[in-house]
Amino acid sequence: MHEERSKPGRPRDRAADDTIRKAALKLVRERGYRNVAITTIAREAGVARQSVYNRWATKADLVLDAVFEDTGRNAEPASPTPDISCRMHLEAFLERVFDHIGSDGGTLRALIAAAQEDPDFQNAFRERFVKPREELVTRLLIEAQDRGELPRWADPDLLSAMVHGTFWYRLLNGHDLDHGLAREIAASVFR
Amino acid sequence: MHEERSKPGRPRDRAADDTIRKAALKLVRERGYRNVAITTIAREAGVARQSVYNRWATKADLVLDAVFEDTGRNAEPASPTPDISCRMHLEAFLERVFDHIGSDGGTLRALIAAAQEDPDFQNAFRERFVKPREELVTRLLIEAQDRGELPRWADPDLLSAMVHGTFWYRLLNGHDLDHGLAREIAASVFR
Amino acid sequence: MHEERSKPGRPRDRAADDTIRKAALKLVRERGYRNVAITTIAREAGVARQSVYNRWATKADLVLDAVFEDTGRNAEPASPTPDISCRMHLEAFLERVFDHIGSDGGTLRALIAAAQEDPDFQNAFRERFVKPREELVTRLLIEAQDRGELPRWADPDLLSAMVHGTFWYRLLNGHDLDHGLAREIAASVFR
């Protein structure tokens, strides 16, 4: 039944959650992750600093959460349909990802960077962001093997890492990610 | 003729350069990039803090420089010999890189992270660290095409990005890099 | 009604005010104004450095405040009683001041010096320290005129400046201030 046992005391203001997330996202996009202090986010959201700490342990957690609220969707779809080849599916997935990164790449880069400096955050980031996307591609490649589009001896896990690794590498080194790259990667996997 | 015009004023103590670099490297390995302050490095090196600021603008610059002094070598060799296949060359190169990362991976991760937060540093990092290694692999793959080990239609640039991207991706997500992975990547490229 | 509206936020630790002042005074007496850093005062008081900056803008402000807490009293009394001549009152006042300066003259000299280098501090110093003492003597001299101890044509303001100026001059040039000087000054004024 999932009965929501309400605790005693003043309940948390749920509306503030979103206000803070929005403020965080806005500031991170404007000034870059590093140049945004929690104090600044709280002020922008019109909220006490403690109210931020009540909800998220670190800045990285908060920003990760904020990015999700905004981009959580684009990991879900891509359920392969029979009429379209898996290669096209992969290409379409990459195009969607690249489009999003185009407008918000700096934030992703900041999150990857933050993950290198904080083990806890790295864990959260991998579980909630990296893994779902990686597995999505892995499943797609297994489907491709089932359909005969990809040879059996290929290793879907490794290929998935190569796919993501390729655009991470480009992204982290300051390149733009365009649809051409999406096509090339897909071609290279399914050559 | 490259005449070495000595500037006026007391010359910098060249020995200190190295002492500082060594101190930086030691501390970063022991405590992690984030947990090392410039003050600490200066103290460890037995040097005034200003002497550090005289040489490097930021901690990232210093550490990058220190890592070079230590690892600059392993980007140079790998001149392909005719009696060994390019695939074996690539595998050997990756094994060497992975061995080094095994003992010093945290530092590389920290440098990649730092590059995401500082455009100037990103540039230096790419020019002095990333590019040489990327081009080394690219040249190796072109040699492979010349020898007929790799099909003409493959794109060496993209493949090189995939090779590096793959182990960056693994590294950045907390995986260990072992010789098995080196073999798998090489196999995947030359399949 | 002087309603004490409590400001929002965590209130300042009023006890710390005093701890810091005491630490400042102690260190300044031991080592001299110049040789005491704010960091040292904070450490001595067992307080964060920021907590000092939260209360006082400069070292001089802090020390001025500290000296007050300690010496604020000796500007107040000296309410002239009819049975004692104004000259004796002046002499007693000067003796009291000189006694205090005997143990703490270095601090007063440092404050006068600090006032020469910072207009804001000069203002605070004059309003809170110099003026009250100057006016005390001025009033005493006016009372003396009323009693007929001092001729009407004397200028109490100027005489007060001469009284203070004389021992400032001695103090600033490294002389000791003893009761003999107190007597001589009083005699000179009431000759």
Next chain:
Amino acid sequence: MHEERSKPGRPRDRAADDTIRKAALKLVRERGYRNVAITTIAREAGVARQSVYNRWATKADLVLDAVFEDTGRNAEPASPTPDISCRMHLEAFLERVFDHIGSDGGTLRALIAAAQEDPDFQNAFRERFVKPREELVTRLLIEAQDRGELPRWADPDLLSAMVHGTFWYRLLNGHDLDHGLAREIAASVFR
């Protein structure tokens, strides 16, 4: 014969002495003693920092010297002439001093302040600046006693300290020194 034995090596550039003094005086007048660094003076004079240290031990020494070069004259004259009363002499002396302070009071205040913070400088300042002026007034008052302008029971030393102390006190507390004050002080002494 006072033969000037010329030392071996490059002789000191005598012209630089003056250039440095002028630069020091200029900067101290513009920005105030505290806000001028030796580095700044050296740069303004177009001279190496060491060249300053070669000539003066401290900033205070240098500035003291510079002020002398400029004001040394006005302590010398005032040899009392029989046709003018000592009181008029004193008044004239004070007027001259006040005129000079009017344009350069900040520097004197800075020197007095510096003397409070450095015993060596205090000594130099007293011997070379304070004493001559104090004794000048003392001698003038003795002459006055000889002439019968001042009673025998007055103490010239104390009166001289009162005279100087009065305008020091005014000066150090930010008052202007005008001819009116000169007259009042002289009148008060000779009343």
Next chain:
DNA sequence: GAATAATCGAGACGGTACGTCCTGTCTTCAA
């Protein structure tokens, strides 16, 4: 309805690191 308890805005707290500035000494080359 009173007691209890968590949240809110606000801001002080102990800390840590930063990058700048200045001092007085030392070291180089050239005059």
Next chain:
DNA sequence: TTGAAGACAGGACGTACCGTCTCGATTATTC
């Protein structure tokens, strides 16, 4: 030996954040 230049050790400065804490006020649940 001096001069210009500039590096050196050392240390204080004031600022910026961090994550914790302490207020009084508010808003809910529990007794």
